[in-house]
Structure formats: C-alpha cells, structure tokens
Amino acid sequence: MKIILSLVATIVMASSLFLYQTKPLSDSIADGQEIYQDFCVQCHLPNGMGVENTFPPLAKSDYLDNRQSTIRALKYGLSGPIKVNGKTYNGQMTTQGLDEEEIADVLNYIYRQWGNTSEHVFTAKEIQNTQP
C-alpha cells in the first residue's frame, strides 16, 4: 500500500511539474501583466513609455530586439550607459527579485504590449539557460 501511495504521489508531482512547464501562453501573459503592475510600472509607466532621460521606454524599444540582453537585464540587473531608440540612458535597474518563470511571464507580456508584436515565447528554461 505504501508503495502504491508513493507511486501515486510521484505521478502527481511529476504531472504538476509537467503542467508547470507547459503553462499556456495566455496564462503566462496574464501573470506577466500582474507582475508588470507590481514590479515595473512605477518606473516604466502603465503605457510602457518610461520617463524621458531617466527610465527608458519598453513600448517599441529596440533594446528588446536583443532578447539575451533583455533577459540578462531582468535576471542580473542593468546599469551603465545603454541606447534605446537612439537615446542614451545611464541609469541603474536592480534585479526585481523575480524567479525564472516570472521573468518569462513578464517578458511574454511586455513583448506583446504597446505596439510590440513579438511572437517569441519565453520559457523559464530559456531564462535559466541565459548566463551573465
């Protein structure tokens, strides 16, 4: 009986792990929206336009074209001079303390907001595989 119970427990755990990894894109975007509201909106603003000379825009940002750099910014923080849409910013963004799945969610959200039209689907695995 014990063996069967632990077998059942293992299957339940394994399948929830499976579900976790294959979270549908629509759920990821919805979660990403909440994360944006909690962790990003105060600087990058509800319309993703940021604040001139201080907080760079996410709306139509050409910085997002480089997905690796964008993931790194969220995973490890970002400071020093960067160029976004031809303008230089020289500020600092600390890591927001998000885990890999949360970073994937918020990126799936911002890549599809404010006129951004990416079809790329970020996953926790991609975030995990991105090194400094």
Ligand code: HEC
């Ligand atoms: C306290 C203010 C602040 C918060 C909160 C913040 N950022 Fe930033 N963010 C910045 C600053 C400042 C930079 C530019 C850093 C530099 O100049 O090197 C930046 C840069 C970026 C960039 C790269 C440049 C661009 O505009 O495309 C992305 C992407 C980004 N932030 C996304 C996010 C996301 C997503 C969140 C929420 C999880 C977030 N930021 C939270 C201040 C903030």
